[in-house]
Amino acid sequence: MNAQSQSFVTEDGRTIGPTVLDLRNITLRFGGVEAIKDISFDIREGEIRAIIGPNGAGKSSMLNVISGFYVPQEGEVWFRGKPRPAMKPYEVAQQGIARTFQNIALFEGMSVLDNVMTGRLAHMKTNILTQALWWGAAAREEEENRAAVERVIDFLEIQAIRKTPVGRLPYGLKKRVELARALAAEPSLLLLDEPMAGMNVEEKEDMSRFILDVNDEFGTTIALIEHDMGVVMDLSDRVVVMDYGRKIGDGTPDEVRGNQDVIDAYLGVAHD
Amino acid sequence: MLYREAGDFKTSYGADNQTFPIRFDRWAYWVLLGVAFLVIPFVINDYWASSLLVPFLIYAIAALGLNILTGYCGQVSLGTGGFMAVGAYSSYKLMTAFPWLDMISITLLSGLITAAVGALFGLPSLRIKGFYLAVATLAAQFFLTWLFNKVPWFYNYSASGQITAPERSVFGITVTGPNTEAWAQYLFCLVFVVALAWVARNLTRGTVGRKWMAIRDMDIAAEIIGVNPLRAKLSAFAVSSFFIGIAGALFFTLYLGAVEVNEAFGINKSFLILFMVIIGGLGSIFGSFAGAALLVLLPVALKAVGVDLLGWPTDVVAHLNLVIVGALIIFFLVVEPHGLAQLWRLTKEKLRLWPFPH
Numbered sequence: 001m002n003a004q005s006q007s008f009v010t011e012d013g014r015t016i017g018p019t020v021l022d023l024r025n026i027t028l029r030f031g032g033v034e035a036i037k038d039i040s041f042d043i044r045e046g047e048i049r050a051i052i053g054p055n056g057a058g059k060s061s062m063l064n065v066i067s068g069f070y071v072p073q074e075g076e077v078w079f080r081g082k083p084r085p086a087m088k089p090y091e092v093a094q095q096g097i098a099r100t101f102q103n104i105a106l107f108e109g110m111s112v113l114d115n116v117m118t119g120r121l122a123h124m125k126t127n128i129l130t131q132a133l134w135w136g137a138a139a140r141e142e143e144e145n146r147a148a149v150e151r152v153i154d155f156l157e158i159q160a161i162r163k164t165p166v167g168r169l170p171y172g173l174k175k176r177v178e179l180a181r182a183l184a185a186e187p188s189l190l191l192l193d194e195p196m197a198g199m200n201v202e203e204k205e206d207m208s209r210f211i212l213d214v215n216d217e218f219g220t221t222i223a224l225i226e227h228d229m230g231v232v233m234d235l236s237d238r239v240v241v242m243d244y245g246r247k248i249g250d251g252t253p254d255e256v257r258g259n260q261d262v263i264d265a266y267l268g269v270a271h272d
Numbered sequence: 273m274l275y276r277e278a279g280d281f282k283t284s285y286g287a288d289n290q291t292f293p294i295r296f297d298r299w300a301y302w303v304l305l306g307v308a309f310l311v312i313p314f315v316i317n318d319y320w321a322s323s324l325l326v327p328f329l330i331y332a333i334a335a336l337g338l339n340i341l342t343g344y345c346g347q348v349s350l351g352t353g354g355f356m357a358v359g360a361y362s363s364y365k366l367m368t369a370f371p372w373l374d375m376i377s378i379t380l381l382s383g384l385i386t387a388a389v390g391a392l393f394g395l396p397s398l399r400i401k402g403f404y405l406a407v408a409t410l411a412a413q414f415f416l417t418w419l420f421n422k423v424p425w426f427y428n429y430s431a432s433g434q435i436t437a438p439e440r441s442v443f444g445i446t447v448t449g450p451n452t453e454a455w456a457q458y459l460f461c462l463v464f465v466v467a468l469a470w471v472a473r474n475l476t477r478g479t480v481g482r483k484w485m486a487i488r489d490m491d492i493a494a495e496i497i498g499v500n501p502l503r504a505k506l507s508a509f510a511v512s513s514f515f516i517g518i519a520g521a522l523f524f525t526l527y528l529g530a531v532e533v534n535e536a537f538g539i540n541k542s543f544l545i546l547f548m549v550i551i552g553g554l555g556s557i558f559g560s561f562a563g564a565a566l567l568v569l570l571p572v573a574l575k576a577v578g579v580d581l582l583g584w585p586t587d588v589v590a591h592l593n594l595v596i597v598g599a600l601i602i603f604f605l606v607v608e609p610h611g612l613a614q615l616w617r618l619t620k621e622k623l624r625l626w627p628f629p630h
Contacts, residue, residue, distance in 0.1 A: 067496055093498030105493035107486050109555065118486050121498040124479045128507060134474040139286065142478055146285040181497065 007045075016237065017045030019081075020189055020221050021066065026075035028061055035061045036072065037245040043189065048215055049223045050232045053242035054265060059225045060102060062242070063191050066223070067099050068092035094122045098187035100178045102194045102225075108167040112177050115166055116152060119184030120145040152183045155217075156210060172203045176210070183214060190214070192224040196231060204228065208235060233257070241265070275623045291473055294624075308462055313455040321454035322527070328568045329461040330522045335548040335560035336472050337515025342546070343554035344476055345508035346488025347397050351409035353541035354416035355513050357533050358386045359520025361426050364435040367448075367525070368428055375442045375525070379464065382521035383514040389416075390513020397505045401491075413542055420533040436530040448525045457526050464522065468515055472557055475511065484508050485555070516545075547597060551604050553613025562612040570596065 007017045021043040028036040036058045043049045051059045064070045066077065068089040077084045079095065098119065107115050124145055130138045153159055156176055161169060166177060175195065182190055195211065196204045208231055214220050226232050232239060233253040241249035241256055243265040249256045256262055275296045282288040292298045316325065334352060341347050362382035366373060373381075393412040397405050420426045427435045439449030446452050447460045475481050483504040486494035495501050524531045531537075544567065552563020571593045578589035608614050622629070 069492075069496065088500075089496045090498045090500050093496060099496060101493065105490050105496075107489035107493070109489045110482070110485050114482055114485070118482050118494075118497055118499075121479065121483065126479070128475070128480050128511075131478045131480050132471045132475050134478075138474075138478060142289070143285045146289070150285075185497070 010237065014046060014216065015219075016047050019043070020045045020079070021223075022078035023062075023066070024076045024078060026062075026065060026072045026077070028058075028065060028070055028072045035245055036065070038075070039242070039245075039247045040075075041240050041247065041250055043221060043223055045221055046215070046219050047221060047237040048211070048235055049221075050236035050239045051223065051225045051242065052227070052229070052232055052239060053248075056244075057242040058245040059242055060193055063099065063193050063223070063225060066092075066189075066191060067097060093185070096122075096185070096188040097191065098182040098185040098189075099191035100175075100182050100193060100195060102197060104171075104174045104178055106166045106174055106178055106181070109165070111163050111165055112158060112169070112180075113149070113153075113162045115177055116149045116180045116184045117145065119152075119181040120149060122185060123148070148186070149184050152180050155183070155213070156180045172199055175199070175203075175207070179207075179210065183218075183220075186218075188221060190220050190222045192222060192226075194225050194227065196226060196228055204231060211235060275620075275626075289477065291477075294620075305466070308466075309459075313459050316454050316458055318454045321458050323572050324568060325458050326461055326527050328565055329458070329465045330519050330527055331545065331548060331564040331568055332465055332561050333468055333522070334516050334519035334545045335552060335564045336468060336557065337512045337519065338545050339549050339552075339554065339556070339560045340472060340476070340484070340515065341508050341512035342549060343556065343559070344481060344488065345484035345505065345512075347394070347505060347508060348402065348406040349409040349512070350406050350539070350542045350546065351393060351412035351416070352516055352545045353537040353539060354413040355386050355390055355516040356520030356523060356541060357416055357420055357537035358389050358513075359383065359517030360524035360531055360537065361420050361435065361533075362386065362517065363521035363525050364428075364437070365426070367438055367440060371438070375440045375447050375460070378440070379518055379521045379525070383518040386517020386520065387510040387514040390516070391506050391510040394506050394509025394513075397509065398502055410539075413539055417533050417537060432532075434530050434532050435524070437525045440525075448529070450529065452526070461522055461526060464518060468518065469557060469561075472515070476557070480507065488555075547601055551600055551611055553611030554609070556611070556613035558616060559611050559613030562616070566600075566612070567597065 007015055009015050019042045023042070024040050026036055026039050027034065039058075039062070051062060053059050061070060065072050068087050068091065071086050107118065110118075124141055126138045126141050153162060156179060158173065158176060158180060161173060161177075166174065169177065179192075179195065182192075192211070196207050199207065211222060211224070212235065215222055224236070236253060238251060239249070239253055239256045240247060241259070241262045243261075248261040248265055249259040251259075275294065282293070292301055312325070334356060338349060338352050341349050359382045362385040363378050366378045366381055370378075393409065396408040400408060421433065427433055430436075437448045439446060439451060441447060442460065445456050447456050476484070483494070483499045484507075486497070486499050487501060487504050487508075491501060494504070520537065523536070528536060548563035548567050549560065550563070551566060552561070553559025571590070574589050574593050574596075575586075578584045578592065579586055604611055
């Protein structure tokens with residue numbers, strides 16, 4: 001038993017479990033550009049893990065590697081103690097990794113309810129023939145999953161806009177619907193790409209509360225990218241700092257805040 | 273005042289999710305079905321069947337099929353005529369090879385064969401989309417009609433190159449061939465329309481439909497939340513072609529009786545059905561019916577008014593029809609891209625609040 005796989009209880013009473021996702025020496029190139037250079041870090045069960053860094057540091061690329069959208073040229077992704085073979089994004093989703101996007105990626109032509117229902121795809125198994133005839137199993141499955149979706153809708157307080165087409169919603173609500181869609185999947189790992197981008201202070205406070213509640217009530221492991229340092233420092237258990245595709249810091253918010261490389265990356269260095 | 277949802281409380285998710293959430297709509301639906309099944313068969317005559325009702329029903333099936341592919345899954349197709357030809361020639365080969373087979377099985381089997389062909393021609397959709405996919409399906413259209421024209425096996429080596437539907441019956445009632453009565457023709461089509469519309473509704477309200485719509489609205493996000501794009505697109509092509517194949521089979525066996533492939537299933541047919549879907553409303557089952565009804569009714573109504581009433585020359589009226597259809601397409605694309613179905617939806621929303629909109 002090494003220290004990595006032991007569980008412990010945090011000061012505020014949450015249990016942080018063993019490592020869920022372990023990224024080992026990931027390198028990602030686009031042609032001659034190295035977006036991610038030899039980065040390793042882990043995400044432990046039940047924690048909120050933040051990835052921060054200046055623009056273009058490779059944070060979103062990192063998230064895309066985790067969700068299977070990019071395949072790194074070097075390095076391995078270990079999920080639940082096993083190296084993960086190269087897989088398509090939909091297979092990653094079926095393993096219980098859900099995510100939201102930096103630029104909202106909702107299905108604009110569908111209602112809020114249908115959008116959130118798409119989050120349940122991995123839980124819905126009836127075949128096309130049963131669905132075509134709406135036999136017992138298809139109708140029953142639809143109702144069971146609707147009940148699960150309604151719990152998420154209640155949780156995120158979007159009951160009133162259930163049947164509204166997503167295209168008509170304002171930005172802040174769209175962000176919340178996107179979170180609902182990811183939560184509906186009941187993921188074991190939730191990836192949030194700038195959940196608070198473009199929000200005002202109140203919306204940020206709401207979103208922070210939802211993220212903490214999700215982590216607290218469902219024990220969901222969360223990895224998030226965020227630019228608002230106040231939010232990051234308050235929410236997260238551990239922080240990874242990236243700059244120009246390299247990892248320059250990793251640790252608790254306090255450790256990271258005191259790290260000279262991190263301060264240099266954000267504030268710049270004097271050239272003399 | 274009747275058109276209200278107030279007081280009509282839903283107590284289960286099933287009830288909340290039903291096709292017609294408003295009581296008045298449910299009544300209207302059952303009344304319409306009652307009239308279609310219990311009244312029209314007794315009053316129908318040859319003129320009404322052959323000029324309006326039977327083509328309307330058959331085009332409605334084809335429009336439903338194309339709407340599943342283009343309206344729900346977002347894959348543009350110009351191969352509808354070619355797939356209808358697959359349905360027609362499958363039914364012809366089945367009818368002549370297995371004379372003992374009943375018409376319901378023949379029609380369903382033709383649909384299944386077309387579904388397989390459609391899924392095959394849907395393979396390019398995994399790589400290309402939009403205009404390029406439209407061109408690829410156009411290739412399917414020309415290849416299929418060429419195939420049925422050039423390979424004599426498909427038309428049983430007949431001298432004329434035409435196929436002619438032999439007489440077949442269902443439960444002792446003749447439904448194909450020259451001796452078919454109008455009501456039998458109509459009722460046979462109606463049963464297929466009702467059953468297929470129900471299937472289309474079931475598919476589009478459940479998981480399968482949500483996968484299709486997710487692919488339509490944003491394919492990359494759909495894949496990341498767990499939609500397998502290969503299976504979603506190919507299932508849309510297969511289901512759509514199943515519908516279109518059945519429409520093609522009925523078009524040949526019941527409606528025309530004798531078919532020459534380029535004349536009946538040429539590129540014009542593909543466009544006609546695409547226009548029905550655009551005018552009726554992309555992504556709407558009601559829209560498929562509305563579009564089919566409008567484009568079947570328009571030439572007949574114009575002829576009745578223009579030729580019979582006002583005495584205009586026939587060719588002028590025929591061209592006028594094309595002009596009006598063209599104008600309608602432009603109008604709907606610019607003003608209301610969701611077609612008649614959206615207009616109907618807005619009317620219903622207004623009606624629910626009438627007469628006190630505030």
